[in-house]
Amino acid sequence: MTLSLRHLPGLLLSAAVALVLALFIAYPIGAVLVESFVISGPMPPAKLKAATSAALDAVPAAERETLVQRWMSGATEAEKVEATAAAFTLAGVSVGWDRKAAYSDQSVAMAAALRELPEASRDAVENNLAVAHIMLHKRTALAFKVKDTLGPQRFDALRNGTDVRWGFDHYFRVFEEPYLRAAALNSLSLAALSVAFTVTLAFALAYGINAGAIPWPSLTRVVLLMPLVAPPVLIATATIMLFGRRGLVTHTLLDNGLGLIDADETNLYGLLGVVLAQTLSFVPAALIVFDNSLRKQDGRIDEAAAGLGAQPLRSFFQVTLPMAWPGIKRAIVLVFILSLTDFGNPMVLGRDTPVLAGVVYDEITAYRNTPLAAALCVWLILPSLLLYLALEAFGRRKSYTVAAGPRSELPVPAMARAGLTLTAGVVAALVFAVYGTMALGAVTRVWGIDWSLTLGYFTGAGVDVGLAGSGYGSSERGLDLVWDSVRLSGIAGPIGGLFAVVIAYVVERLRPPGAHLIMFLALVPAILPGIIFGIGYIVAFNVPFGFPELSLTGTSAILVINILFSNLFVGALAARAALQRLDRSVDEAAESLGAGLVARFFRVTLPMLRPALLLGMLYVFIDGLTTLSSVIFLVSGNHKLASVAIFNHATSGDYGYAAAKSLALLGFALVAMGLVWLVENRKLDVRRASSRARLIDPALVKP
Numbered sequence: 001m002t003l004s005l006r007h008l009p010g011l012l013l014s015a016a017v018a019l020v021l022a023l024f025i026a027y028p029i030g031a032v033l034v035e036s037f038v039i040s041g042p043m044p045p046a047k048l049k050a051a052t053s054a055a056l057d058a059v060p061a062a063e064r065e066t067l068v069q070r071w072m073s074g075a076t077e078a079e080k081v082e083a084t085a086a087a088f089t090l091a092g093v094s095v096g097w098d099r100k101a102a103y104s105d106q107s108v109a110m111a112a113a114l115r116e117l118p119e120a121s122r123d124a125v126e127n128n129l130a131v132a133h134i135m136l137h138k139r140t141a142l143a144f145k146v147k148d149t150l151g152p153q154r155f156d157a158l159r160n161g162t163d164v165r166w167g168f169d170h171y172f173r174v175f176e177e178p179y180l181r182a183a184a185l186n187s188l189s190l191a192a193l194s195v196a197f198t199v200t201l202a203f204a205l206a207y208g209i210n211a212g213a214i215p216w217p218s219l220t221r222v223v224l225l226m227p228l229v230a231p232p233v234l235i236a237t238a239t240i241m242l243f244g245r246r247g248l249v250t251h252t253l254l255d256n257g258l259g260l261i262d263a264d265e266t267n268l269y270g271l272l273g274v275v276l277a278q279t280l281s282f283v284p285a286a287l288i289v290f291d292n293s294l295r296k297q298d299g300r301i302d303e304a305a306a307g308l309g310a311q312p313l314r315s316f317f318q319v320t321l322p323m324a325w326p327g328i329k330r331a332i333v334l335v336f337i338l339s340l341t342d343f344g345n346p347m348v349l350g351r352d353t354p355v356l357a358g359v360v361y362d363e364i365t366a367y368r369n370t371p372l373a374a375a376l377c378v379w380l381i382l383p384s385l386l387l388y389l390a391l392e393a394f395g396r397r398k399s400y401t402v403a404a405g406p407r408s409e410l411p412v413p414a415m416a417r418a419g420l421t422l423t424a425g426v427v428a429a430l431v432f433a434v435y436g437t438m439a440l441g442a443v444t445r446v447w448g449i450d451w452s453l454t455l456g457y458f459t460g461a462g463v464d465v466g467l468a469g470s471g472y473g474s475s476e477r478g479l480d481l482v483w484d485s486v487r488l489s490g491i492a493g494p495i496g497g498l499f500a501v502v503i504a505y506v507v508e509r510l511r512p513p514g515a516h517l518i519m520f521l522a523l524v525p526a527i528l529p530g531i532i533f534g535i536g537y538i539v540a541f542n543v544p545f546g547f548p549e550l551s552l553t554g555t556s557a558i559l560v561i562n563i564l565f566s567n568l569f570v571g572a573l574a575a576r577a578a579l580q581r582l583d584r585s586v587d588e589a590a591e592s593l594g595a596g597l598v599a600r601f602f603r604v605t606l607p608m609l610r611p612a613l614l615l616g617m618l619y620v621f622i623d624g625l626t627t628l629s630s631v632i633f634l635v636s637g638n639h640k641l642a643s644v645a646i647f648n649h650a651t652s653g654d655y656g657y658a659a660a661k662s663l664a665l666l667g668f669a670l671v672a673m674g675l676v677w678l679v680e681n682r683k684l685d686v687r688r689a690s691s692r693a694r695l696i697d698p699a700l701v702k703p
Contacts, residue, residue: 009596009597009598010506010510010512010597011510011512013502013506013510013597014506014510014512014515014518015512017502017503017506017518018514018517018518018521020499021503021518021521021522021565022521024561024565025521025522025524025525025565026521026524027536027540028533028536028537028539028540028541029524029528029532029533029536031536031539031540032374032377032378032532032535032536032539033374033378034539035370035371035374035539036170036171036371036374036375036377036378037166037167037168037170037371037375038164038166038371039164039165039166039167039169039170039371040162040163040164040371041162041163041165042161042162042163043157043161043162043163044163045086045089045090046090047163048135048139048161049090049128049131049132049135051135051154051157051158052131052134052135052139052142052158053131054154055142055143055146055150055158056068056131056134056142058146058149058150059142059145059146067145068130068134071133071134071137071138072130072133075133075137077103077104077107078103079133079136079137080107080133081103081106081107081110082136082137083129083132083133083136083137084110084114084125084129084132085099085110086128086132086135086136087125087126087128087129087132088113088125090128090131090132091121091124091125091127091128092124093117093121093124093125095113096109096113097109097110097112097113135161139158139159139161140159142158143155143158143159144159170371170372170374170375170376171375171378171379173372173375174375174376174379179354179359180356180359180376182354183354183355183356183358183359184356184379186353186354186355187339187340187355187356187357187380188340188383189271190271190274190275190278190339190346190353190355191335191336191339191340191383192336193271193275194275194278194279194282194335194336194338194339195332195335195336195339197275197279198278198279198282198283198286198331198335199286199328199331199332199335201279201283201423201427202282202283202286202287202289202290202331203286203290203324203328203331204420204423205220205224205283205287205290205420205423205424205427206287206290206291206293206294207290207294207320207420208412208417208420208421208423208424209221209291209424210291210294210295211294211412212412213412213416213417213420213421214417214420214421214424215421220424220428221287221291223428223431223432224283224284224287224424224427224428224431225284225287225288226284226431226435227280227281227283227284227431227434228284228285229622229626229666229669229670229673230281230434230626230662230666231625231626231642231643231646231661231662231665231666232344232626232627232628232643232646232647233344233345233348233628233646233647233650233658234434234438234646234662235277235280235281235345235434236273236274236277236344236345236348236349236650237348237438237646237650237655237658237659237662238433238434238435238437238438238441239268239273239276239277239349239434240268240269240273240348240349240650240655241437241438241441241447241448241655241659242433242437243267243268243273244263244267244268244269245263245264245267245269246263246447246448246449247263247267247268247448248437248447248448250263250266250267250268251263251448252448254266268349269349269350269352270349270350270352270353271350271353273349273350274345274346274349274350274353277345277348277349278338278339278342278345280427280430280431280434281338281342281345282334282335282338282339283427285334285335285338286331286334286335289327289330289331289334290324290327290328290331292327293324293326293327293330294324294327329388329391329392332387332391333384333387333388333391336383336384336387337384337529340356340357340380340383340384340529341357341380341529341530341531341532341629342355342357342629343355343357343358343360343361343531343629344628344629344647346358347361347647347651348647348650348651356376356379356380357380357531357629359376360373360376360377360380360531360535361531361632363376364535364538364633365632365633370535370538370539373535374535374539377529377531377532377535380529380531380532381528381529381532435666437659438659438662438663439659439663440659441655441656441658441659442457442458442656442659442660442662442663443455443457444656445463445656446656447655447656454656456656457477457656457657457659457660458478458479458660458664459477459478460477460478460480463656476640476645476648476649476657477657479642479660479661479664481640481641481642481645481661482642482661482664482665482668484639484640484641484642485624485625485641485642485643485665486625486668488556488559488560488563488624488641489563489620489621489622489624489625490621491560492560492561492563492564492620492621492624493617493618493620493621493624494617495560495564496563496564496565496567496568496571496616496617496620497568497571497613497614497615497616497617497618497620498613498616498617499564499568500522500568500569500570500571500572500574500575500612500613500616501571501572501575501605501606501609501612501613501616502601503518503519503522503568503572503575504571504572504573504575504576504578504579504609504612505575505579505601505605506518507519507576508576508579508580509579509584509587509605519572519576522568522569522572523569523572523573525565525566525567525568525569526569526570529629530566530627530628530629530630531629531630533562533566533630534562534629534630534631534632534633534634535633537552537558537561537562537630537633537634538553538633538634541553541558553634553636554636554637554638554639555636555639556639558634559631559634559635559639559641562630562631562634563620563623563624563627563630563631564620566623566627566630567619567620567623567624567627568616568620570615570616570619570620571612571613571615571616571617571619571620572616574611574612574615574616575609575612575613575616577612578608578609578611578612579605579609582608586604586608587600587604587605590603590604610680611680614676614679614680615676617676618672618673618676621672622669622672622673625642625643625665625668625669626643626665626669627643628643628644628647631643631644632644632647642661642664642665643665645657645661646658646661646662646665649661
């Protein structure tokens with residue numbers, strides 16, 4: 001009994017954490033999968049007849065007969081023809097006249113067909129005639145007449161004449177409809193191209209940094225990772241502003257200045273521009289994977305290969321690349337998923353190149369067709385899963401485990417060093433060009449036309465230019481939405497960081513039954529694309545569990561919750577790794593001194609996990625400022641985010657507004673990173689001062 005009571009708080013906390021993760025992660029993902037099988041279409045005639053007959057039975061008998069006679073007597077010729085044809089179908093008799101002919105001709109042919117029927121079949125048709133007429137032409141009136149008796153679900157089914165069933169119809173539409181088939185092929189082609197360029201470029205940069213072939217490796221790494229904190233579609237927008245029809249390079253320099261091209265014909269709109277934007281956008285993520293992989297390689301293996309006579313090129317292909325294969329696999333799958341689920345860059349740059357992610361966006365925002373959008377989301381996952389399984393199967397019998405060791409002291413050949421340095425310089429120049437273009441665009445009156453300076457894009461008054469600012473999103477002027485994004489992300493950040501630490505504490509210290517499942521649920525958003533998570537929240541929390549009173553749609557709460565649970569995996573991973581390095585005896589000692597679960601967590605564990613807490617808070621906050629694919633489906637007229645407004649500005653050509661908001665978001669992200677750095681360094685300085693004081697005089701330090 002004592003043991004049970006002692007463990008009861010931990011079990012309750014573990015159950016609460018599991019319940020919250022199931023509610024806000026597993027439930028939305030499951031809702032997407034379920035929704036993808038929902039087929040809503042016209043009700044089959046037999047089922048519609050049954051629903052109509054049941055509604056007629058709900059009308060009092062005396063009133064029912066009068067009502068049916070009035071409806072039948074008022075039928076037009078066209079209605080009589082349609083009702084008779086439906087009665088034939090209900091009676092199991094084939095319609096023998098031309099249904100495409102004029103109604104007057106069909107009426108004559110219909111009467112002849114009735115006369116030619118056997119008596120039993122003719123009686124069956126005539127018995128179905130009244131209900132056929134009502135279910136086709138008076139169904140809505142009947143539904144409203146017995147609305148209170150039917151109930152909401154049966155009322156809607158009868159009034160709309162629709163039927164909800166389960167099936168794979170939405171999945172098959174990808175193969176049946178040319179537009180969806182073309183979008184799927186475009187998505188796969190674009191993903192393949194992005195993988196080829198991004199993975200190759202990221203590996204070359206990571207190899208150059210870790211092999212000492214690129215000067216100033218730390219600074220280079222920082223510059224190359226800068227797009228990680230870029231606001232949405234920043235690179236695509238900058239690409240248009242540099243290489244579009246009115247681009248600084250294409251229009252101003254090469255067309256107007258040198259007369260070498262026609263910028264309306266030669267520009268980066270289309271597949272090439274999308275590939276360029278995706279490559280620059282995804283290189284940082286792939287670079288992190290390769291940097292972590294190559295940094296752990298033992299350079300003594302390369303030195304051993306050289307000692308056996310291997311030339312640098314042979315050593316690279318037979319030693320370095322094979323040892324980096326696990327990282328290459330992860331980078332390929334990562335970039336493939338990022339490209340396949342990216343709709344921002346294709347919609348901004350490749351407007352004539354439809355992709356599945358863009359179709360999902362259209363189906364949700366324009367048609368509210370969530371079942372088809374959910375099925376397309378599942379299609380977006382399947383190729384990535386198959387690619388992952390194929391890569392895992394390739395070389396699965398080989399072992400790539402090697403102990404970390406010192407970096408190789410072998411010099412990189414001069415030509416390779418020059419090539420890698422040039423590559424890093426070009427990529428760094430493009431990164432600076434992107435940020436410089438946005439900075440210039442934020443203060444330029446009309447990009448490509450009027451180069452005079454203005455600060456109007458930062459104010460609510462805007463810039464009255466007559467040529468810009470008229471598209472969708474131009475009403476979202478000023479920086480009000482930036483403050484809204486900061487406010488919502490500021491709420492999500494601390495809660496997400498703290499909850500991530502709680503998850504790690506439950507998994508590593510309390511270790512309840514199902515601890516691995518709890519951690520897996522926390523990591524699911526890292527595995528699945530944000531677009532799926534966003535649609536999941538639409539489906540799950542529009543009428544959660546059938547209770548409209550619990551609906552979160554259109555509120556700021558759904559934005560905060562989505563931002564929080566989409567990104568808490570970083571803090572959870574960091575906190576778990578930190579807890580694995582901390583001695584459990586510290587927590588046990590606090591418990592033996594009488595500290596309860598809450599006191600142990602906040603007074604013992606949490607202070608030791610300060611770096612993980614700050615990292616989790618920072619990641620949630622920054623991603624909340626810059627995320628697009630998930631929250632774009634959740635914003636409403638009363639609750640908007642700057643990231644969605646930037647996307648709207650970019651797609652409508654309002655580059656000044658997009659640039660101004662992008663710079664503001666970037667500024668807040670850098671401020672947040674600076675504050676975290678200051679907090680960490682101040683804590684470190686205090687510890688160092690305390691250590692020095694102990695060395696000088698232990699009495700100076702309070703116990």
